[in-house]
Each structure stands twice: as structure tokens, then as C-alpha cells.
Amino acid sequence: MGYGLGVFLLAIGLILALAVTDSINSVDLTMVGWILTFAGVLVIALTAVQANRSRRSTAVVTHADGSQTVSERRDDVPPAV
Numbered sequence: 001m002g003y004g005l006g007v008f009l010l011a012i013g014l015i016l017a018l019a020v021t022d023s024i025n026s027v028d029l030t031m032v033g034w035i036l037t038f039a040g041v042l043v044i045a046l047t048a049v050q051a052n053r054s055r056r057s058t059a060v061v062t063h064a065d066g067s068q069t070v071s072e073r074r075d076d077v078p079p080a081v
Contacts, residue, residue, distance in 0.1 A: 002047030010040030 016033025023029065061069045 002050070005041075006024060006040045006044035006047060008040070009036050010045060013037030013040055 013033045013036030016029050017037060018033070020029050020033070058070065058072050061071070063069065
């Protein structure tokens with residue numbers, strides 16, 4: 001939902017900022033458009049950061065002698081051969 005919302009806000013914001021020439025009393029549609037554009041870019045960036053953060057996984061292995069090994073794996077990096 002994050003990318004879709006971001007693209008929607010970006011599109012509506014750019015339409016209001018660049019294409020709409022009508023005016024509403026005491027509302028600057030151009031400024032509202034730029035605010036929505038900024039919000040759309042922010043949503044897209046935060047969604048990308050959140051998606052990247054969720055690709056990490058951590059595994060804890062307990063060995064027979066009681067010692068533990070912690071390994072962190074990222075799904076987007078292929079394992080070393």
C-alpha cells in the first residue's frame with residue numbers, strides 16, 4: 001500500500017501544482033499541490049527504507065556444548081560460495 005499511496009499523492013500533487021489554474025477563496029492550490037508532492041516523495045522513501053529493513057533475518061543456533069552462534073542474513077545478498 002505504501003508505494004501506491006506515495007505515487008497517488010505525487011500524481012495529485014503535481015497536477016495541482018503544475019496544471020490547475022483555478023482558485024478557491026483563501027486556498028492556494030499550487031502550495032497544496034507542492035505539499036502533496038513532498039508528502040508523496042516522503043511516503044515512497046519511507047516505504048523503501050521499511051522494505052529494505054524487513055529483508056534482514058537473524059538466526060541463533062545453540063550447539064551441543066551450550067554455546068550459541070548468532071548469524072544475520074540479508075535476503076537480497078547472495079550467500080558467499
